[in-house]
Amino acid sequence: DATAHEHGTADAGGEEEELVSRDVQSTAGLATGVLVYGVAVGGIAALAFCFALGRVGRFGPRATAALVAGAAFVTVYFVPFLKYPANPPAVGNPDTIGKRTALFFLMIALSVLIGVAAVILGKRLAPRLGTWNATVAAGLGYAVVMAVLAFVLPPNDDAIPDGFPAALLWDFRLASIGLQVVLWTGFALLFGTLADRALAPAAPAAERAPVAAPAV
Structure with missing residues (x-):
């Protein structure tokens, strides 16, 4: 919807050539960006998890992963978002x-x-x-x-241009927050489960050995 609004205003005032089209940005570009961003911040969050495990309280791997994910969402995204919120296409001066x-x-x-x-x-x-x-x-x-x-x-x-739908701006920012919530919730649940399995103490050798059948 924001792209359609941008094209409508560009048609009225002369459309500029795009280095990367909005269609590519909203499909393959968006998928690539989310993948690269997720891998990058996931790796950094994994390092933060390794540092925090056992140092911020008596929490297990799952709880520590949830704490790291919550802290990362607040400090890396939500608080900066309150000052500089995300804007859709057609909002913001390219210069x-x-x-x-x-x-x-x-x-x-x-x-x-x-x-x-x-x-x-x-x-x-x-x-x-x-x-x-x-x-x-x-x-x-x-x-x-x-x-x-x-x-x-x-x-x-950059001020919001005249005539830009307020509901569209609100929906775009909600979608931006929702994407981050999904990302960090996935980290907390999936990474926490995998870390808990990887860090689970191994069973003693006596417990792992098979029990011999009694002699008849």
């Missing part, structure tokens, strides 16, 4: 795409760094405040710092 991309990745980097600092702070406060209170305090600290950074960082200069 400012470099600036917008830099700001978005800067927000991601700051969110991850502050998130790691919040985890370290929570671990240090846990002996004095207790695990629950330390977690709440660290979470509130992360939220306050990120709110200040979001206020300080410059906004996107």
